[in-house]
Amino acid sequence: MKKAVIFYAIVSLVLLSYALHAALVGAPTEQTMGDVQRIFYYHVPSAWTSMILFFINFCASIWFLIKRDVISDAIAVATAEVGVVFCTVVLITGPLWARPVWGIWWTWDARLTSTLVLWLIYVSYLILRKYATGGQTQVLAAVLAVFGFLDVPLVYMAIRWFRTQHPQPVIGGGEGSGIDPRMMHALLANWLAFMVFAGLITFLRYRLEIVTREVDAEHAKRALHDEAAFGGAQ
Amino acid sequence: MSAVPMTSATPVKTSTPSLWAVTRSTLSRDFRLEWRSKDAINSMLFFALLVVVIFSFSFDPTAEESRSIAGGLIWVSFLFAAVVALNQTWARELRNQVLDGYRVSPAPANAMFLAKSIGNFVFVMVLECLMTPLFIVFYNLRSIGPVWQLLLVAVLATWALVVNGTFFAAISIRTRSREIMLPLILFPISIPAIIAMVDATTVILTGSDTPRFWMELLAVYDLVFTTVCLSLFDTVLNAE
Numbered sequence: 001m002k003k004a005v006i007f008y009a010i011v012s013l014v015l016l017s018y019a020l021h022a023a024l025v026g027a028p029t030e031q032t033m034g035d036v037q038r039i040f041y042y043h044v045p046s047a048w049t050s051m052i053l054f055f056i057n058f059c060a061s062i063w064f065l066i067k068r069d070v071i072s073d074a075i076a077v078a079t080a081e082v083g084v085v086f087c088t089v090v091l092i093t094g095p096l097w098a099r100p101v102w103g104i105w106w107t108w109d110a111r112l113t114s115t116l117v118l119w120l121i122y123v124s125y126l127i128l129r130k131y132a133t134g135g136q137t138q139v140l141a142a143v144l145a146v147f148g149f150l151d152v153p154l155v156y157m158a159i160r161w162f163r164t165q166h167p168q169p170v171i172g173g174g175e176g177s178g179i180d181p182r183m184m185h186a187l188l189a190n191w192l193a194f195m196v197f198a199g200l201i202t203f204l205r206y207r208l209e210i211v212t213r214e215v216d217a218e219h220a221k222r223a224l225h226d227e228a229a230f231g232g233a234q
Numbered sequence: 235m236s237a238v239p240m241t242s243a244t245p246v247k248t249s250t251p252s253l254w255a256v257t258r259s260t261l262s263r264d265f266r267l268e269w270r271s272k273d274a275i276n277s278m279l280f281f282a283l284l285v286v287v288i289f290s291f292s293f294d295p296t297a298e299e300s301r302s303i304a305g306g307l308i309w310v311s312f313l314f315a316a317v318v319a320l321n322q323t324w325a326r327e328l329r330n331q332v333l334d335g336y337r338v339s340p341a342p343a344n345a346m347f348l349a350k351s352i353g354n355f356v357f358v359m360v361l362e363c364l365m366t367p368l369f370i371v372f373y374n375l376r377s378i379g380p381v382w383q384l385l386l387v388a389v390l391a392t393w394a395l396v397v398n399g400t401f402f403a404a405i406s407i408r409t410r411s412r413e414i415m416l417p418l419i420l421f422p423i424s425i426p427a428i429i430a431m432v433d434a435t436t437v438i439l440t441g442s443d444t445p446r447f448w449m450e451l452l453a454v455y456d457l458v459f460t461t462v463c464l465s466l467f468d469t470v471l472n473a474e
Contacts, residue, residue: 065469120422127418131409139473140405143466144419147398150462151423154455158426 005203012196019186019193027186039097045191046089047115049198053083054122054149061145064138070213073138076145077129078205080122082198087119110160117155121148256345257352264353267326274319278361282315283368290372300373305435308369309428313395316358317417320399323350324407337472347400347467354396362388378441387438387445390452391431397456398423401463404470427455 023041030037060076063069094112095105106112125148129141179187268274289307327333336346369375377384399420406415434448 065466117422117425120425124419124422128405128409128415131411131415133408133410136408136473139469140408143470144405146466147423147459147462150458151426154426154451154458158429158451 005200008196008200008203012193012200015189015193015196019190022186022189027183028180030183033101036097036100039093041186041190043090043093043097044187045194046086046093048191049194050083050086050090052195053079053086053198053202054118057083057122057145058149061142061149064142065146068139070210073142074206074209074213076142077209078202080125080129080145081205082202084119084122084126086194086198087115087122090115091119108159110156113159114152114156117159118152121151124148250340250342251345253342253345253348256341257349260346260349261353264349265356268353268357274322274357275360277322278315278319278357279364281318282311282361282365285311285314286365286368286372295373300375301378301439302436304369304373304375304439305432307373308365308435309391309431311365312358312362312392313421313424313428315361316354316395316399317420319357320354320396320403320420321406321413321416323354323400323403328407333471343468343471344464346471347404347463351397351400351463354400355392358392358396359388362392375439377439379438379445381438383438383445383449384435387431387434387449387452390449390456391427391434393456394427394431394452394459395424397460397463401459401467401470404467408473427452430455 019041023038027038027041029035057076057079060072060079064072064076094115098107099105125141125144128144129137132140286307289311293303293307295303324333336343399416402420402423403416406412406419409415430448430451434445434452437443437445437448
C-alpha cells in the first residue's frame with residue numbers, strides 16, 4: 001500500500017504542477033481584471049472541492065448512524081478536516097481577489113456569507129469532536145453533521161434575500177455566460193489537481209485516524225492486562 | 235411470611251406509556267420545579283436585563299434609529315438569555331441519573347425531549363413577555379407595522395431557538411466544558427433562523443415591507459429541525 005500512496009502522491013504533484021502552469025501561463029489574461037483574475041483558478045476549485053468533501057462527510061455521518069462502523073466515522077473526520085482547510089483557502093483567496101476588483105475586502109453577499117457560515121458550522125463540528133468524551137464522540141458528531149448539512153440550504157435562502165454582489169454563475173449561468181476555452185481548461189485542470197490532492201491528504205488523514213484508534217485500543221488492552229497481572233500477584 | 239402468593243397477584247400491565255402521557259407528566263413536574271425554584275426564569279430575566287442595559291450604553295439611538303436596530307437588539311438579548319436556561323435543561327436530570335432511568339425504561343425518548351422543549355419554550359416566552367415593556371421604555375419603541383404579526387414571529391422564532399437549543403444542550407452535557415460548548419454548536423446552526431427573526435421584527439417595526447418571506451423561512455426552519463430532532467433524539471440519548 002505504501003508504494004501505491006507514493007505513486008498517487010507523485011501523480012498529484014505532477015497534476016498540481018501542470019495545473020499551476022495552465023493557470024499562470026496557459027490561460028489568457030482577463031480583459032478587465034488583468035492578472036489578478038488568475039486567483040480564480042484556485043478560488044473556485046477549492047470551493048468545489050470543499051463542498052464535495054462536506055457532502056462526503058454528510059453521507060459518511062448518515063452511514064455511521066445506520067451501521068456504526070469505524071470506517072465511516074474515520075472518513076467523516078478526515079473529510080471534515082480537509083474540507084475546512086479548503087474552505088479556509090476559499091475564504092482567504094476571496095478577499096484577496098475582491099479587494100482589487102470590487103474595491104472592498106468583504107461584503108455580506110449570499111455566497112460569501114453562506115461559505116463563511118458553512119465554515120463556522122464545520123469548525124463547530126471539529127470543536128465538538130475535540131471536546132466530546134469517550135465513545136459518544138462519534139455519534140454526537142454524526143448527529144451534528146446531519147444538522148449542519150440540512151442547515152446549508154436554509155442559510156443560502158436566508159442570505160439570498162439580501163442583495164448579492166458576487167457574480168452570477170459564469171459557467172452554465174444562462175445567456176451571456178461562458179468563458180474562454182483555455183480558461184475553462186485551466187480551471188478544470190486545477191480542479192482535477194485539487195481533487196486528487198484532496199483525495200491524497202484525506203486518505204492520509206483517514207489512515208492516521210484508523211492507526212490512532214488501533215494504538216488506543218492496544219493501549220487499553222495492555223492496561224487491562226497489566227492490571228489483571230498486578231491484581232493476580234496480590 | 236408476608237409475601238404475597240403468586241397466584242393472587244394482579245397481572246402486571248406491560249403496555250408502554252403513551253408519548254403524550256409521559257410528556258405531560260414530565261412537563262408538569264418541570265413546571266412545578268420551576269414554579270418553586272424560579273431558577274431558569276430569574277437567571278434569564280436578570281441576564282437579559284443586563285444585556286439590554288449594556289446595549290443601551292453601547293448605542294444611543296434616537297426613536298427612529300432604534301426602530302431599525304431594535305430587531306437585532308431584542309433577539310440577541312433573548313438568544314443569550316435563552317442559552318442560560320438551555321444550559322440548565324439537562325443538568326438536573328444528569329445529576330439525578332434520570333437520563334439513565336429513561337434509557338432503561340420503556341417510555342418513548344421523544345416524550346422527554348418534547349417535554350423539555352415545550353418547557354423551555356414557555357420559559358423563554360414568559361421572559362419575552364416580561365422584557366418587551368422594558369424594550370419599549372428603554373428604546374422608546376413604537377411599531378409602525380401591525381403588532382399582532384410580532385406575536386406570530388415571536389412564537390415561530392422562540393420555537394426555532396428552543397427546539398435546537400434543547401437538543402444541542404443534550405449533546406453538550408456529554409462534553410468537557412459543557413456550558414461553553416452549547417453556544418459554540420448552537421449559534422452556527424441557528425444563523426438562518428436569527429437572520430429571519432431579526433429581519434421579520436425590523437420589517438414589522440419600521441413598517442417598510444411585509445415579513446411574509448421571513449415568517450415562511452422560520453416556519454420551514456421549525457418544521458425541518460423539529461423533525462430532525464425528534465428522529466435523532468433517541469440516538470443521542472443512547473449514545474455510548
